[in-house]
Amino acid sequence: MAERPAQPPFDDxxxxxxxxxxxxxxxxxVERGRGPKLVLLHSLFVDHSTWNAVSAELASDFCxxxxxxxxxxxxxxxxxxxxxxxxxxxxxxxxxxxxxxSLGRAAVVGHGLGGAIALTLAAxxxxxxxxxxxxxxxxxxxxxxxxGRLAHLPIAGSLVFKQLLGRSLFGAYFRExxxxxxxxxxxxxxxxYYESFNTPAARGSALATLRATVxxxxxxxxxxxxxxxxxxxxxxxxxxxxxxxxxxxxREIRGARFELLDAGHAPQEERPRELADAVRRFLREAR
Numbered sequence: 101m102a103e104r105p106a107q108p109p110f111d112d113x114x115x116x117x118x119x120x121x122x123x124x125x126x127x128x129x130v131e132r133g134r135g136p137k138l139v140l141l142h143s144l145f146v147d148h149s150t151w152n153a154v155s156a157e158l159a160s161d162f163c164x165x166x167x168x169x170x171x172x173x174x175x176x177x178x179x180x181x182x183x184x185x186x187x188x189x190x191x192x193x194x195x196x197x198x199x200x201x202s203l204g205r206a207a208v209v210g211h212g213l214g215g216a217i218a219l220t221l222a223a224x225x226x227x228x229x230x231x232x233x234x235x236x237x238x239x240x241x242x243x244x245x246x247x248g249r250l251a252h253l254p255i256a257g258s259l260v261f262k263q264l265l266g267r268s269l270f271g272a273y274f275r276e277x278x279x280x281x282x283x284x285x286x287x288x289x290x291x292x293y294y295e296s297f298n299t300p301a302a303r304g305s306a307l308a309t310l311r312a313t314v315x316x317x318x319x320x321x322x323x324x325x326x327x328x329x330x331x332x333x334x335x336x337x338x339x340x341x342x343x344x345x346x347x348x349x350x351r352e353i354r355g356a357r358f359e360l361l362d363a364g365h366a367p368q369e370e371r372p373r374e375l376a377d378a379v380r381r382f383l384r385e386a387r
Contacts, residue, residue: 122196125183128174129167129197133159137203138383140166141194143212144309147173147296154368157376167197169214171305173296185305186312187319191220198228207231207383211368213238213309216319223322232330233379236338236365239323239349240316261307262300270294280337280364323352330356331382333375335363357382
């Protein structure tokens with residue numbers, strides 16, 4: 101199948117946007133469609149708009165809820181002294197978001213960092229998660245990235261994220277690691293992600309997240325506890341987290357299905373329709 105440009109829409113046309121407080125942090129939340137509730141959780145360096153094309157596909161069947169995680173997009177960016185930026189803190193914020201929106205039980209889909217949060221939510225709060233879908237989830241340590249490694253150094257990390265990680269290096273990360281071979285991402289899309297990242301508070305949140313999530317063992321240790329009906333989706337060209345990570349994850353979650361897509365680390369950017377179709381099929385079988 102030929103690659104297609106990765107350029108889902110960025111605008112929130114036709115969606116409802118509001119701010120909700122969860123774990124004491126103001127979160128921006130975007131909702132589309134009507135029907136059973138479906139929560140989509142994004143990864144590092146992006147925001148809710150990474151899901152826009154998938155959300156538009158699914159809104160005919162579901163009420164799709166896409167929050168900006170604490171520290172990202174239009175959500176509040178608290179200092180690390182106020183918000184820990186580890187998986188536990190993000191998971192608690194999403195559990196609070198469920199309560200704030202009166203979701204009851206809802207399906208959750210998580211990509212990358214959002215996948216680690218979704219796994220932890222399903223393990224710790226099975227009463228909240230009706231179905232679980234994880235996409236190229238941060239279930240093991242990702243492939244080392246030079247600037248990611250530097251982030252863990254006390255002085256160099258702050259220097260890199262405050263001064264050295266400019267537009268060109270940010271774009272190189274997406275093109276060389278985030279996306280699969282041959283996938284395209286428009287300059288406009290990269291510019292929007294970069295502008296969202298390019299404030300002192302947002303850079304601080306990204307640095308704090310990198311430092312707080314380097315150890316993924318707590319996530320892996322919980323997967324065997326998950327009883328929720330689950331689907332693991334992976335891009336077979338993922339250069340950050342190879343397919344073997346997804347295969348292990350699917351084996352560790354009791355009864356989980358595994359599905360490969362023709363994409364890199366971010367199928368929602370490269371293959372939004374195919375990803376939406378896979379999620380829809382899985383959720384419809386349970387209803």
